[in-house]
Amino acid sequence: MKRFNNVSLIVVLLFTVSLVSAQSTSEFFSKSDAFFKANVNNGRVDYKSIKENPKPLNDLLEMARAISVSKDQTAVYQSFWINGYNLLVIDGIVKNYPIKSPLDKPGFFDKTKNEIGGKSITLNDIENKLLRKNFPKEARFHFVLVCAGLGCPPIINEAYTPSKLEKQLERQTKLALNDPRFIQVNKNKVKISQIFEWYKVDFEHDGKVTDFINKYKTAKLPEKVKVSYYPYDWTLNELK
Numbered sequence: 594m595k596r597f598n599n600v601s602l603i604v605v606l607l608f609t610v611s612l613v614s615a616q617s618t619s620e621f622f623s624k625s626d627a628f629f630k631a632n633v634n635n636g637r638v639d640y641k642s643i644k645e646n647p648k649p650l651n652d653l654l655e656m657a658r659a660i661s662v663s664k665d666q667t668a669v670y671q672s673f674w675i676n677g678y679n680l681l682v683i684d685g686i687v688k689n690y691p692i693k694s695p696l697d698k699p700g701f702f703d704k705t706k707n708e709i710g711g712k713s714i715t716l717n718d719i720e721n722k723l724l725r726k727n728f729p730k731e732a733r734f735h736f737v738l739v740c741a742g743l744g745c746p747p748i749i750n751e752a753y754t755p756s757k758l759e760k761q762l763e764r765q766t767k768l769a770l771n772d773p774r775f776i777q778v779n780k781n782k783v784k785i786s787q788i789f790e791w792y793k794v795d796f797e798h799d800g801k802v803t804d805f806i807n808k809y810k811t812a813k814l815p816e817k818v819k820v821s822y823y824p825y826d827w828t829l830n831e832l833k
Contacts, residue, residue: 617660618669624653625676626752636747637832638683644690654684657709664727668755671724673710675737675753678719681707682741685716686829694827695741702740725795732795732805733762735788736769744786744826746775770809777823781815784823 628649632639643650657680662673685701686692695701703717714723724734739748746769753761769775777784789802796805803820807813 617656618662618673621653621656621660622672622676622752622754624649624656625680626754628653628680629748629750629752632683633748633750634832636749637830638686638741638748639832640683640686640690640829641831643683643687647687650680650684650687653680654709659711661711666755667728668758671728671731671734672753672755672758674719674723675734677709678716678738679748681709681716681719682739686741692829694829696827725792729795730798731762732792732798733766735792735795736765737762739830741830742825742827743830744788745830748830767809770806771811776806776810776814778812778814781817782819782821783814784821787822787825790822 631649632643657673657677660673662670664670682695684707685698685705686695689698692698698705701716703715706713706715709719720734720738724731724738728734736746737749737753739745746765749761749765751761775786783803785802785806789796789806793802796802799805799808803814803818
């Protein structure tokens with residue numbers, strides 16, 4: 594009887610931990626959504642206002658420090674780390690604001706450690722070790738992880754959430770690949786973002802980079818199109 598009670602207690606404790614974790618992630622997504630709605634407009638971030646009132650962002654990141662997510666819960670895991678990445682980028686800019694580009698801060702992406710999700714981790718590690726490494730065929734990450742530069746696909750004024758993640762990934766990828774500023778076509782020549790050069794392997798799982806683009810692009814690229822890359826714009830995506 595005592596053994597049965599011990600087992601029952603363990604089950605109850607595990608259920609309680611799971612319930613608390615689910616409540617924490619739910620609150621994190623909800624408050625992240627409110628934050629992005631208040632501070633993002635037309636793909637630009639109001640860093641000045643956040644600098645003047647950093648409490649909502651600080652509270653969000655404090656909440657995110659203790660949240661633990663499992664990659665077995667794919668949508669929750671991916672949503673948490675996408676939002677976490679974007680929030681930490683904003684936090685890094687705000688801490689150094691005014692600043693003209695994230696590259697003006699040495700080590701912004703690869704040296705500065707951030708406390709989030711029970712880890713001490715850099716932005717590059719979130720992108721490359723937690724997302725790209727665990728989900729190597731998910732190239733759409735590159736259209737939702739926003740590096741604070743205008744060369745990135747624009748940040749959206751909502752949080753990525755488990756229930757909407759697939760639609761959000763699909764929508765943002767289509768928006769980017771149908772944007773004439775992002776994919777610059779001139780007859781049989783096309784200039785594309787250096788994202789496709791830096792992460793070429795991510796886009797070649799089912800063919801060439803142009804095959805990936807054509808999967809989402811309404812006006813398809815010509816079969817023998819000549820591809821080149823335009824310089825990445827690291828100018829701050831600041832709302833003015």
